[in-house]
Amino acid sequence: MPLDLSDIQANVLRGYGAAFARHFALALPTAAAGAALLGALINGDGECPQVSDAKVWSDKPSYCLNVGITADGLGALGVPAATVGAFPAAFRSGSAARSSLPTTGPDDVGLGDVGDSAPAAWILGGTASPTVHLLISLYTHHEKALETRSAQLRTVFGATGVHELSSHDAVAQPGGTVHFGYRDGIAQPWIDGTPGQRLDDVQPSVPTGDFLLGSGYTNRYKGNFIGAIPRTLGDNGTYSAFRLLRQDVTGFEEFLAKAAARWRQDPEVIAAKLMGRWRNGAPLALSPDGPNPTPPITEAQINAYDFVATPEHPAFHDDDFGARCPIGAHTRRLNPRGALVMGQPNSRRIIRRGMPYGPPFDPDHPDDVERGLVGHFICGDIESQFEFIMKGWVNQDIQTAGLRGTRDPILGAQPEHGGRFVISLGPNRDPMILDNLPRLVHTRGSLYLFLPGIGALRRLAAVTTEEAS
Amino acid sequence: MLRAIDTATTDLVLVAPAAAPAQSLPARIENGINLDLSLEQKYQAALNLVVPLKSPAQIFAMLAAIEAAKPVLYQQLGDLNYIHFARFLPYTDGSHLQVITAYDGDLESYIMDFVAVIGEIFTELLGFVADAPPLPVNDYPVEFVQYVISHNVSQVGVWSAYPHLTVIEINTATGS
Numbered sequence: 001m002p003l004d005l006s007d008i009q010a011n012v013l014r015g016y017g018a019a020f021a022r023h024f025a026l027a028l029p030t031a032a033a034g035a036a037l038l039g040a041l042i043n044g045d046g047e048c049p050q051v052s053d054a055k056v057w058s059d060k061p062s063y064c065l066n067v068g069i070t071a072d073g074l075g076a077l078g079v080p081a082a083t084v085g086a087f088p089a090a091f092r093s094g095s096a097a098r099s100s101l102p103t104t105g106p107d108d109v110g111l112g113d114v115g116d117s118a119p120a121a122w123i124l125g126g127t128a129s130p131t132v133h134l135l136i137s138l139y140t141h142h143e144k145a146l147e148t149r150s151a152q153l154r155t156v157f158g159a160t161g162v163h164e165l166s167s168h169d170a171v172a173q174p175g176g177t178v179h180f181g182y183r184d185g186i187a188q189p190w191i192d193g194t195p196g197q198r199l200d201d202v203q204p205s206v207p208t209g210d211f212l213l214g215s216g217y218t219n220r221y222k223g224n225f226i227g228a229i230p231r232t233l234g235d236n237g238t239y240s241a242f243r244l245l246r247q248d249v250t251g252f253e254e255f256l257a258k259a260a261a262r263w264r265q266d267p268e269v270i271a272a273k274l275m276g277r278w279r280n281g282a283p284l285a286l287s288p289d290g291p292n293p294t295p296p297i298t299e300a301q302i303n304a305y306d307f308v309a310t311p312e313h314p315a316f317h318d319d320d321f322g323a324r325c326p327i328g329a330h331t332r333r334l335n336p337r338g339a340l341v342m343g344q345p346n347s348r349r350i351i352r353r354g355m356p357y358g359p360p361f362d363p364d365h366p367d368d369v370e371r372g373l374v375g376h377f378i379c380g381d382i383e384s385q386f387e388f389i390m391k392g393w394v395n396q397d398i399q400t401a402g403l404r405g406t407r408d409p410i411l412g413a414q415p416e417h418g419g420r421f422v423i424s425l426g427p428n429r430d431p432m433i434l435d436n437l438p439r440l441v442h443t444r445g446s447l448y449l450f451l452p453g454i455g456a457l458r459r460l461a462a463v464t465t466e467e468a469s
Numbered sequence: 470m471l472r473a474i475d476t477a478t479t480d481l482v483l484v485a486p487a488a489a490p491a492q493s494l495p496a497r498i499e500n501g502i503n504l505d506l507s508l509e510q511k512y513q514a515a516l517n518l519v520v521p522l523k524s525p526a527q528i529f530a531m532l533a534a535i536e537a538a539k540p541v542l543y544q545q546l547g548d549l550n551y552i553h554f555a556r557f558l559p560y561t562d563g564s565h566l567q568v569i570t571a572y573d574g575d576l577e578s579y580i581m582d583f584v585a586v587i588g589e590i591f592t593e594l595l596g597f598v599a600d601a602p603p604l605p606v607n608d609y610p611v612e613f614v615q616y617v618i619s620h621n622v623s624q625v626g627v628w629s630a631y632p633h634l635t636v637i638e639i640n641t642a643t644g645s
Contacts, residue, residue: 341637342635396574
């Protein structure tokens with residue numbers, strides 16, 4: 001089914017690639033205030049930024065604007081309770097509640113939001129922080145544009161009576177890197193129907209219905225995630241887990257140094273093994289010996305690999321033992337590609353639209369300034385994609401062989417006594433075992449959002465004061 | 470709620486699941502494996518479906534449908550890498566079919582993969598069932614998952630010769 005790009009919010013099918021971002025967490029005092037704000041964002045009269053759609057542009061727009069709504073926000077907008085009830089349970093419960101669900105025992109950390117990452121400590125979306133109704137995400141190329149557009153938005157907030165609870169800024173780092181020093185955002189799922197040319201990526205494209213709601217789309221279960229949501233509200237919408245994640249960069253560099261000294265390795269080797277890619281993005285599967293092989297890996301080749309030989313690519317190197325890319329490496333855990341894993345291969349994909357926040361880290365002058373990653377993790381079903389990845393692939397150890405007693409080295413909720421990471425050296429050699437791995441990423445905030453289609457936003461904006469009451 | 474067999478009447482009745490015992494001692498961890506976790510919490514969990522047929526006269530037709538589906542069914546069950554075994558066991562009077570399996574991981578997380586790969590087979594088989602969920606399964610996945618959970622009969626306990634191994638670990642170790 002062809003995609004109606006004018007009805008899909010931007011930044012879903014293809015990333016905008018911004019240098020600056022600012023996310024506004026808003027509370028709606030009345031449904032009419034929310035409707036007025038959405039109306040201003042839909043119409044965009046030059047004095048108010050307009051929500052961006054997915055139409056192909058030849059000249060990149062000067063900004064991109066997304067609108068996300070929480071389940072509480074739908075209610076605050078006057079959406080009938082029965083309609084909100086048609087949304088999936090995970091979205092309706094909200095991120096804080098889902099992260100607080102009872103676990104099966106001491107070995108089970110659920111989604112990993114435990115300890116100092118528990119919802120009680122969140123500054124956004126937590127059990128002790130104000131209820132968020134809307135999240136507006138503004139992306140620009142220039143800082144001046146960010147401030148100009150932000151001022152315009154705040155004027156509209158004031159005019160409509162909407163409360164700005166908080167704002168969260170992000171700034172891209174050179175080379176698309178994030179604070180641990182890795183180049184980020186390399187492997188993104190390609191959604192069926194996306195316009196434009198796809199870079200070489202041997203993974204199959206993803207069914208449209210895995211990321212967009214609508215009765216015309218099909219997901220990997222041969223159904224669609226719209227369920228009983230009215231089409232006027234659900235069509236071309238999607239979901240996002242918006243996450244505010246603090247990164248312990250000092251702890252990360254210290255761990256690298258200690259592990260490297262213990263095993264007489266270059267710290268960059270340890271860093272690459274933890275991630276599955278060298279910090280410049282070169283995958284271990286293609287370049288096991290260093291980040292700059294001869295001949296060099298081109299941008300077109302950087303995703304053209306698997307961890308095993310497959311019927312489609314029988315010449316691929318078979319790394320089922322993890323001698324090149326450890327089985328527990330972050331990129332291999334979260335995207336096993338064709339490698340052996342419980343469930344369907346090449347499934348459970350997620351779109352990552354995160355950017356760094358906080359100042360760049362200087363290893364020569366380590367500090368305690370908070371820094372991390374903030375942004376959207378987009379999917380068609382929060383429970384079977386985002387939550388499955390966090391619970392099953394990040395924080396458990398049975399999805400494939402060779403992971404027992406470990407969690408994801410970058411994102412995992414490591415035990416208080418420290419986690420473990422195993423680096424295989426081959427089938428007949430003892431592995432390198434890195435112990436005392438600290439928790440490196442801590443949750444500071446989280447929201448489950450519905451990103452409606454443009455038409456749905458227009459209908460939500462049409463709620464009158466009478467209907468809202 | 471789970472279903473269990475009432476020993477007095479042999480009827481299926483709803484029972485509340487037993488509360489997990491309080492753990493006051495530190496977990497016993499060996500080679501990264503928590504030996505205190507019961508089988509049914511993490512691996513080799515039991516799924517004991519007991520489904521009533523519309524008519525006992527249809528049991529043979531249902532079994533024939535299962536037989537016909539075997540090549541695809543068995544291939545897909547194997548490719549999912551978390552089902553240890555699956556038995557299709559009719560009541561002697563033909564009134565019910567039991568589907569007895571053991572699986573690794575979390576049921577709700579992985580049952581949708583069944584829908585993806587063999588949803589059509591489930592739809593056909595549920596056509597014989599008296600209290601089937603809305604069909605086809607692919608269009609009503611949430612209802613299908615709820616149906617499976619509600620028809621899962623709890624068991625007294627389980628013994629396994631390899632209690633802490635998953636399908637993938639067994640197959641990897643044996644080169645299967």
